Amino acid sequence: MNIVKSRLKNALALAIAASAISLTACEENTAQAPQSPSVAEQTAIAKVTRQNSESLYEDYAKMRAQQVNNVTYNLQVTLDNKTESFSGVTDLSFDLVANNQNDLTIDFEMGSVNSVKVNGKPVSFTYEKWFITVPAAELAEGKNTVTVDYQRPYATDGSGLHRFVDPENGEVYLYTDFEPYDANRLFPHFDQPDLKAKYTMQVTAPSHWKVITSVRETAIDQQGENNVWNFPESAKFSSYIFSLHAGNYAVWEDKFEDIPLRLFARQSLAEYVKTEEWFEPTKQSFKFFNDYFDVRYPFVKYDQIVAPDFNAGAMENVAAVTFNEGYIARGEKSTLAKMGLANVIAHEMAHMWFGDLVTMRWWNGLWLNESFATYMANLAINEASDFENAWDVFYSGTKQWAYRSDDSVNTHAIELPVPSTGDALTNFDGITYGKGASVLKQLPYYLGEENFRVGVSNYLKKFSYKNTELDDFIGELGKAAGKDMTQWTQDWLYNAGLNTIKVNYQCSDNKISQLNIEQTAPSDYPTLREQRVQVGLYNYADNKMTLTTAIPVTYKGANTEVTAAIGQACPDLVYPNEADWGFVKVDLDDKSLASVEKHINAVESTTMRLMLWQSLSDSVRDANLAADKFVHFAIANIEGETDYNVVRKIAGSLTTALRYLTTATRLEQKDYADLYREVEDLYLGLLEKAEAGSDFQKMWYSRYVSMSKSDKHLKNLLNVLQGEKSYDGLTIDQDKRWKILTQLNRYQHGNYAALLEAEKAKDNSDSGIKSAIYAEVLRPEEQVKAKWFDVVVNNPDNLKLSTLRYIMWGLFPSDQGKLEAPYKAKILAHIPKLNEGSDLELLSAFTGSMLPTECTAESETELAKLVDDYKDMKPQALKSVKAQHQNVERCVKALTLLK
16 A cells, blocks of 8 residues: 555566566466364464454454465445445355364454355344454364355445445445455455455446456346346455456557556546546556566556545555555646656566465564565666656655654554554554665675565565465575674664764865774664764865765764875865665755855765755754744745745745744744744745646745735735736646645635635535535634534544544644634543444544644643553544644744754
8 A cells, every 4th residue: 555655486486587477377276275284283373362353463364364274255245326335245265274273254244244154054143343253162173164144334434334425416436445454344354464365256236337356356137227247256356455446437549568557547537538548557557577586467457446435545456556646637637756656566566476476474574574575666767757856846745744654643653563454554654655665675785685685575475375474585695695683673674763964074285094983872762873874075166066975875873984085185075865765864064064054055976965954954954953043044045946846845844844833923923924924935835836737836926825815815816816916837737636625715805705615516516515614614604613523523434534634633733722722521421432432444544634733832731641541542532632742842842943
């Protein structure tokens, strides 16, 4: 899965190299079936009582993986476009271990069970909300088939089998999203990754619908107003990557070599789909991965479905990947947006091998699944696409997410115990994706690029259609490189925390006489790591800061002497992570920092300028550099920067620093309104100077709109909305209109309410409805807050989770604290109620968006108490309050520099 972000035995290798036999065919002939436990293992299976919970716990899943094996499913599912529930019959076939003492539980969340049969005979069973229990006495040793006849409501929160009604034409669309533990919201089964299975399916659906899963249908039979779709047996894979999508989807077709490609989207979005943005990166990624892995794509066909209300960026369902509709724009995309889509396409495709073909045993392996796909996607974009500067984009996006996460109170080891699927849900974070990918990115430098590639290829060949542990992957890398990875694994994967390095050097006669890399670690996470980086030495001459030399060095411990630097020209700037080989925070020495302040635009390397601006931004966040000083520095230098990625970084950091200044103004600590208006004017000027139709024009327009709040600039936006003001090369499409209306409503400019009503009448799309709600919710009006707060707290079931998120994002922005105050006690009282329920997605969304905070010492104290009060709550609630407490703590420190 992606959130930006998406993932043969050795004896087969020669045969595959010599022939075109697919992995799917090889699986049937050569892949080993799971072996039944030995007699000793059979008698060693302890009697385990399953915990009654919305989550599946690892200890129980381990027992069940010993209890059953050789699993297959035959699914019969009946869908319609009129009711709000569906029905099905599932045959679960499996081998039961001898001497079984445990009842059998079958995962199935919050449906209704009509009957359960074992080997064709009705049996007694119990069903309490989360799973069906079949007594051990009802089962036979060896082969069993359990048949469950059931019904279940469609989901409205984007998980399980989600139902969406298109407000534009009334068409119903269904799709599934299962990771980590929602496949049991479609059909009763063993919902854990190490019980891989094969699936056959028969789906009854309205005759004008298309039905999509991991394989193509073999027949479609008419049955009155419905069609019955027959799908043959699939390859063997885990249920969280099984899928079922259905509806009147528009479809486009293409092909890569012998792999059929299809793209699906809602009919009302079809006019906005640009197929070249999808099929071209798909073909490029297929070519790259087939060659890199030396394992041909194993799943016969490849579909991509753009799904409404989708919670994540995309999901790697086997051969039927789902994407968020945000990747379809109702106007022109920037190059960066197109690159982002290509990256997500590559990420999910990488999962077909790493995650789908070879799968983690349990959710502690989630990081490797996601990190690998993240790294490989960026490698594919860099090596095989038409886009440029892929690693700069990775650095400024994914890697910064990793750094922020690792430098936060919620940091954790990359590889960590995951007691339950509920805990797994909280680990879709910057450590799992960003840090893991960054750590994998350094391995080719550490092991050698070809050694890394061979190790990955051998891993995929050896463990195809199986489940693995971390040691399996690291072991193959170590074998390929001839290197013991034990210490590296311990330091980087099992220990949390972000290290900082700083260069200490001396010069004599204008030559370096001594240069050391000093490494430090946070007191809570004291591990000092070994890592290979480059020390970049820069010198200023003729108005240019030029890289004189880059010295590769493997540093470790607290101090590493870099002898290769001795005798080099005394530098004006030293950067100990040249070209971004390493995962580490850099603290510039005083001379280098002074050079940056004088000559940042003279640095020739765009990647170095990007990293230097990031260092300055980090200093603001860490309360080492006053936010107003950074804003003045950015204003003075931004027009001298010519690279798009660097300018984007400066603008993003400028926005962050300005938040501290607007907070100081609001708290009457110091008035920075004039400085804010200076930035508004600057952004408008940069927009007006930008080349027509360029990426710079698109970026500055977006930045200008989001920054505008003074009457002068809101009036300008109103003129743009009404067509009285325009910019050559810039089309004000529907999505841009909504962003203007959001600003006008937030700051109550002009006839904002009437304008909003008029726009709602023009755009009744799903995106338009959500945008209209968000614009209204943002208004600083008591009656508006009361109306929508009541919906979120008292009537959430009336809206989809995707819509509720828009409401929660807009209810109480930081500048509307006075409007939030009357609701503070109600918000804090509602969180324990959500914690007692089972809707983990809503709990996470509510605590992440609605916790009352202010950048004051009083708020910091209150949140510190909440951290203690929430210590026994579900991790979704605890992590949110810890993060908010830390954010307030940092803000308070940053404001002290402004006094």
